[in-house]
Amino acid sequence: MVYHKTEKIIEKQQSRKRKILNAAREILAEKEMGSTSIKAIAKRAGIATGTFYLYFKDKDALIDVLLKEIYKELLDIIKKERAPFTNGFDKLEATMKACIDTFMGKKHLAKILLDLSPQNNTVFNTKFSDIINDLISFTKIDLDELMEQQLIPEQDTLVSATAFVGAFREVILYWINSDEPLDIDLAYKTLINFNMRGLGKN
Amino acid sequence: MVYHKTEKIIEKQQSRKRKILNAAREILAEKEMGSTSIKAIAKRAGIATGTFYLYFKDKDALIDVLLKEIYKELLDIIKKERAPFTNGFDKLEATMKACIDTFMGKKHLAKILLDLSPQNNTVFNTKFSDIINDLISFTKIDLDELMEQQLIPEQDTLVSATAFVGAFREVILYWINSDEPLDIDLAYKTLINFNMRGLGKN
DNA sequence: GCAAAAAATGAATATTGGTTCAATTTATAA
DNA sequence: TTATAAATTGAACCAATATTCATTTTTTGC
Structure with missing residues (x-):
């Protein structure tokens, strides 16, 4: 049995990807740029660190x-x-x-x-x-x-x-x-x- | 009993400090700059990593x-x-x-x-x-x-x-x-x- | 509502690189 | 030559981060 993403899920996932990208932008732009860690980005995006890797292969x-x-x-x-x-x-x-x-x-x-x-x-x-x-x-x-x-x-x-x-x-x-x-x-x-x-x- | 460095030792140590600095220069100037590690610098200078800390407080x-x-x-x-x-x-x-x-x-x-x-x-x-x-x-x-x-x-x-x-x-x-x-x-x-x-x- | 699938989680793992330190080697001064 | 001080070593330790994965939560199609 194969399940298919519903429209709502697709949107939610797109929004998550956007959130990750925006979080990354914010953090990259910040003063010391020291904390460009995946953990920090994930946290700011409101997701778990592991979730990041569902949206991007790696950093x-x-x-x-x-x-x-x-x-x-x-x-x-x-x-x-x-x-x-x-x-x-x-x-x-x-x-x-x-x-x-x-x-x-x-x-x-x-x-x-x-x-x-x-x-x-x-x-x-x-x-x-x-x-x-x-x-x-x-x-x-x-x-x-x-x-x-x-x-x-x-x-x-x-x-x-x-x-x-x-x-x-x-x-x-x-x-x-x-x-x-x-x-x-x-x-x-x-x-x-x-x-x-x-x-x-x- | 307190020992004093002989001239020869002083020279040797100065030469070592120079060697460390030169090794650091070389490595810093290198393409990818990824390997500016103390370990790499020490290796290039021909000393053990611990020795580095006898010549410099830290990186x-x-x-x-x-x-x-x-x-x-x-x-x-x-x-x-x-x-x-x-x-x-x-x-x-x-x-x-x-x-x-x-x-x-x-x-x-x-x-x-x-x-x-x-x-x-x-x-x-x-x-x-x-x-x-x-x-x-x-x-x-x-x-x-x-x-x-x-x-x-x-x-x-x-x-x-x-x-x-x-x-x-x-x-x-x-x-x-x-x-x-x-x-x-x-x-x-x-x-x-x-x-x-x-x-x-x- | 239920069972299978997909997504999400975050603690555990792996890696990298700075720093320390017990053990070893070398130098000093008698 | 020998006892002690100083210098050197490199493996061990630690901290920070990227990445993974067993477990949990959510979603799907009925």
């Missing part, structure tokens, strides 16, 4: 899903904000603004995507640097276009893209970990100008 | 000494390279060049000082971000001076300094972790130009 599987999920959220926002523009500089600026707004609005997301306080967890490290490399690649595409159109001087666009992302990341992390700057407008403008000038925009 | 003490040591090495180099210059831009450029040369020459040093693959080791995290914050502070001093002299436009110098260091760090780490760029000259010039233009140098 790595959770991190994989989690990172993919929040990375997709970010990309969707960026995509949406870039859509109105065709000019390369405008697109880059829109990207930066979208990121700043998103990260400052959802600091937990920034903490997870930009900060690297991985355990000695290999999977996390790998996934994480994949994301940063992705962001660099996307930026490089814009830069190659701008250089093609001779709107920025001859340069190693991979290096510029890396510097661009690095500058951005360091500043956002600084804001996340310490306090936000007093004069937010000036700070925003400084960061965006720094990167735009860095590329060689006149 | 934190080792990390403390280690980071201080290599940070000092870097600062000494920077200081020396900056010495000939008085102009703010020149000093900044000298700093960058010194760092690039040092880091590319001693990649293990870069890996430890710039990369952050800390365990969930609180001490390491703290010491580490202290160093980065230090570098940002030093840069800010230069920028304040330049802004004072109206050589760069009005800006939030803390933000610029942070962006400056972030851009730099991301690029160096990229070079360390992947391969160095094909056209090194162009790459160097791109990085330095990016940062100098970013500040608003005409």
